[in-house]
Amino acid sequence: TQTDGLTVERTLVLVKPDGVRRGLSGEVLRRIEAKGYTLAAVELVQATPELLERHYAEHVDKPFFRALVDFMLSGPTLAVVAEGNRVIEGFRSLAGATDPTTAAPGTIRGDLGRAWDGPVMQNIVHGSDSPESASREIGLWFPAL
Ligand code: RTP
Ligand code: MG
Numbered sequence: 001t002q003t004d005g006l007t008v009e010r011t012l013v014l015v016k017p018d019g020v021r022r023g024l025s026g027e028v029l030r031r032i033e034a035k036g037y038t039l040a041a042v043e044l045v046q047a048t049p050e051l052l053e054r055h056y057a058e059h060v061d062k063p064f065f066r067a068l069v070d071f072m073l074s075g076p077t078l079a080v081v082a083e084g085n086r087v088i089e090g091f092r093s094l095a096g097a098t099d100p101t102t103a104a105p106g107t108i109r110g111d112l113g114r115a116w117d118g119p120v121m122q123n124i125v126h127g128s129d130s131p132e133s134a135s136r137e138i139g140l141w142f143p144a145l
Contacts, residue, residue, distance in 0.1 A: 015080070079142065
């Protein structure tokens, strides 16, 4: 916990194609840095179906899976490794709830997300949800790290 000292972590953040297309990459990076996290890696990546099937493996059987992959193939994604104390939980908190309509104002999705722009929720960002997911996802998007 917080009082036990620092728990420095890394998390994978993606500025999804809707965020890149709308010119929000800098705004997302600004919020990460303003919070006090540091950027360990940043790269603009055109995802492939193979990468997305691995990244979203937990969702392969969901009804929205195909639409999600198509959306994620619709343009480049800014892949980011952010580092800092409890950054995995901290970035999910900056991102806000999955659905931009109900995400709290002040969060990235609450302030900027537009759920109505397509058949799948276009919510600007992804953030790893656990240390295990973070290390798996960083390995997928940054094989050299
Ligand atoms: P993420 O993984 O992107 O941080 O989002 P999350 O945990 O908040 O949401 P998750 O349930 O893991 O879903 C992954 C992404 O799939 C899209 N989605 N669309 N019913 C829908 O239209 C729907 N459900 C999920 C979103 O882009 C979501 O972030
Ligand atoms: Mg998720």
